[in-house]
Amino acid sequence: MHGFDGHMLLSIMLAAVVGGLIGLDRTALGQFMVSQPIVAGPLTGWVLGDPVAGLIIGGTLELIWVLDMPVGTFVPADSTVATVAATAIVVLGSGGAADPSVVGFGLLLTVLMAPASRLADQLMRQRNAQIPELALSPAGLPTEGRVAFWHIAGLLVFFLKSFIQCLVMIPAGIAAVSLFLRAPEALHRAMNLYVHVLPLLGIASAAGKLATSALDRRLVIGFLIGAVLVTALRLPVGIGVALAAVAAWFEGRSHAA
């Protein structure tokens, strides 16, 4: 921990800008999925100098939140802000390559960030209700210029929502990490274990929304491919993924027939 010197403040500002820009992709602009944790994490980590921490945080949060969908008026937990902030907290709080225990602690902090960012998202979307009225001319009809200006101005609102959240969460999180670094060794070992087992919750969360039973046959087929071919026989993971996908596709086709 290097304290909040000029370099640290600049890094926090940089991370907040990254969070604001990536956050646009979540709803307001494009939706190319750059805002998904699996991209947002390593991207933030790369900008701040430790992409590995971002990969682990992003991969884990992706699994946990992947099927939390924006359907109708439902606004899911903002996993983008949580991922960017957690990655920045871990990287900047470590002052170098992050230890797994700090990564685990950063992941634990997201339990506070995700609900808070959902609330911020909801408040902003309520305030946005005024924008269409601003696009009307004094005569009560919209003009091209007003529609374009006020609609695009909405991007600034979305940017500021993520930017300000990052600006608040990251320094608070870095302060928490500095306390964590002085915590007893048992807590560090616990967080080391936590970072390794947390993806299991992601598996449960994702499988729970897709599987008809706890031991769904597609899940079991994939597990056998992963455990036997990849873990025991050391086949590359990518080949295991491809085999599992093909097996499920043909299994689905034969079942439909």
Add this chain to the structure above:
Amino acid sequence: MPREAKAVRTVDLLGVFWRSFFLQASWSYDRMQSLGFSFALIPVLRRLYGSGEEFSKRLAVHMEYFNTQPYFASFILGAAARLEEDRAAGAAADPAEMKKSLMAPLGAVGDSFFWGSLKPLAATAAVAVILSGAWWAPLLFLGLYNAFHVGLRWSLLLEGYRSRGDVVALMARYSFTRLARHFKMMTLSIIGVVAGTFPKWGPWQTDVPALSGLMVAVLGLASATALLALLRIGGTPVRLMIALAALCLGLELGGIF
């Protein structure tokens, strides 16, 4: 006397396509994508009605409440462009009615296809690879997802324009429901691979012997199944993240790990 027919040009549709990426820039709870829809349709309305009062009136029509899955909005944008073209030529076309009738069913199909099946498929495939420490997994995710996403957005726009919003023909051509079902099964199988490769997760992991690797994988699946059961009886990911952290601390303090 029939009006002088003005035709929508490819460059206008390209303009709509570009603007469709900004559809949700001012998303709000009460009008949702209404301003975004009118903003996206401006190139077509300008071509057909110039910039006078008629243009403003048609813009106002498209500022009414609108919400659908943002990618599938391209189909409705294409259909609205064609119906506006018909209307400008003197035909009795009603784009507003078409929008009202299509937004809900296309929203349901789009949410299920993109958020509920394609995104989880691409994301879990990337997570499976990322957990083994591969830095290129986010690129795999973006490539897989956007190859479908961007191509389909353009196709849907053209399809909507050609068919004037014939959603039955669209569903017959693309089989989104069948594809979504297959993608979900493939996702589930890949989640199984993630569970099966549990002993190999993370850049901090070292190689594990085959037999103990298999045992750890089975232990991982059993733990994920237990977490899934907790989620199904009312647990939330946030609560379980906290519970899992407490469990890790308990195991450390108890000297079990």
